[in-house]
Amino acid sequence: MIRTNDLRYKSVEICAGAGGQAVGLHHAGFKHVALIEIDKDACSTLEANTSEDAEWAGCKVIQADLRAFDPKELGLEPGELDLLAGGVPCPPFSAAGKQLGRDDERDLFPTMLDLVEHLDPKAVMIENVRGLVDQKFAGYRDDIIKRLESMGYEQCYWEVLEAKKYGVPQLRPRAILVAMKPEYAQFFEHTKPQPRAEVSVGEALHDSMRERFDAVADDPRAEKAFKNWYEKALEGVAPTLVGGSKKHGGADLGPTRAKRAWADLGVCGLGVANNPEEMKDKERDLFAEAGPKLTVSQAAIIQGFPSRWNFSGRKTAAYRQVGNAFPPPVAQAVGEQIYAAFEAAEKSGR
Numbered sequence: 029m030i031r032t033n034d035l036r037y038k039s040v041e042i043c044a045g046a047g048g049q050a051v052g053l054h055h056a057g058f059k060h061v062a063l064i065e066i067d068k069d070a071c072s073t074l075e076a077n078t079s080e081d082a083e084w085a086g087c088k089v090i091q092a093d094l095r096a097f098d099p100k101e102l103g104l105e106p107g108e109l110d111l112l113a114g115g116v117p118c119p120p121f122s123a124a125g126k127q128l129g130r131d132d133e134r135d136l137f138p139t140m141l142d143l144v145e146h147l148d149p150k151a152v153m154i155e156n157v158r159g160l161v162d163q164k165f166a167g168y169r170d171d172i173i174k175r176l177e178s179m180g181y182e183q184c185y186w187e188v189l190e191a192k193k194y195g196v197p198q199l200r201p202r203a204i205l206v207a208m209k210p211e212y213a214q215f216f217e218h219t220k221p222q223p224r225a226e227v228s229v230g231e232a233l234h235d236s237m238r239e240r241f242d243a244v245a246d247d248p249r250a251e252k253a254f255k256n257w258y259e260k261a262l263e264g265v266a267p268t269l270v271g272g273s274k275k276h277g278g279a280d281l282g283p284t285r286a287k288r289a290w291a292d293l294g295v296c297g298l299g300v301a302n303n304p305e306e307m308k309d310k311e312r313d314l315f316a317e318a319g320p321k322l323t324v325s326q327a328a329i330i331q332g333f334p335s336r337w338n339f340s341g342r343k344t345a346a347y348r349q350v351g352n353a354f355p356p357p358v359a360q361a362v363g364e365q366i367y368a369a370f371e372a373a374e375k376s377g378r
């Protein structure tokens with residue numbers, strides 16, 4: 029990923045996870061004041077990737093339950109923040125769950141809106157699953173928009189963006205809400221970001237998979253196995269990565285339908301491989317009947333993370349962070365639209 033703008037505008041992110049949205053917004057030109065996340069392993073990931081990087085200087089990683097978080101800890105005056113962003117928990121709206129919406133105790137939309145009221149940022153960006161735009165949640169969406177409007181915001185769009193249209197080698201539709209103060213909203217493109225070139229699984233993973241098979245080059249099966257995988261992997265993008273939760277799901281690539289789709293791409297979805305340097309079981313990790321298993325770092329590439337972004341915790345915890353992330357290139361595409369509106373407003377003298 030390439031940063032497209034100077035780091036000019038301040039951002040705070042809630043439910044930051046392992047940093048997918050943060051990475052994308054950083055590359056769009058937003059300088060993070062704080063990343064707020066409840067999960068210990070995800071916070072370790074954020075710390076490890078930002079604490080020694082000069083471009084992330086001044087960014088605080090705060091481990092906190094958002095419902096008990098005091099926004100005064102941020103040290104920001106109302107109106108000082110440019111962008112408040114976050115991916116509030118998706119289970120209340122996910123087709124894989126009960127879709128309880130506002131009746132789900134995990135629904136953090138009200139908490140997010142309370143933060144908007146306290147911080148009074150110039151713009152708000154909220155990410156969630158596609159299910160949120162289903163007709164059954166129309167009334168709930170209307171309530172959210174009405175509250176934002178009561179605080180002086182204008183809806184710019186609430187659209188479903190498909191990750192594969194933004195260079196992510198994966199089917200991952202996400203519902204994105206952008207709202208801005210009117211003086212900035214008038215300069216915002218009220219349409220989805222322009223699509224970018226599609227990238228296949230084979231193109232995305234070629235180098236890392238080549239390296240893994242080269243490490244076992246003395247095995248006579250290696251070259252044929254690599255070529256078989258690559259031929260299939262060039263055929264398309266991956267199904268949606270599923271991270272699961274601490275109570276349900278583990279280190280595999282999703283339900284039965286997803287595993288079949290992975291098999292069509294030459295990848296075994298029955299588990300996640302160990303890191304190449306550990307190579308505990310090449311039969312399991314590279315020579316399974318359905319093809320090689322992905323490593324955590326390869327799953328991160330499928331999610332659109334830059335290769336230098338590392339994940340803390342044991343394999344299952346690290347994979348869960350990757351599988352639950354928001355693809356950075358999608359966040360970057362939206363962030364660039366918000367950045368451009370801010371910049372245009374400045375140039376107009378507003």
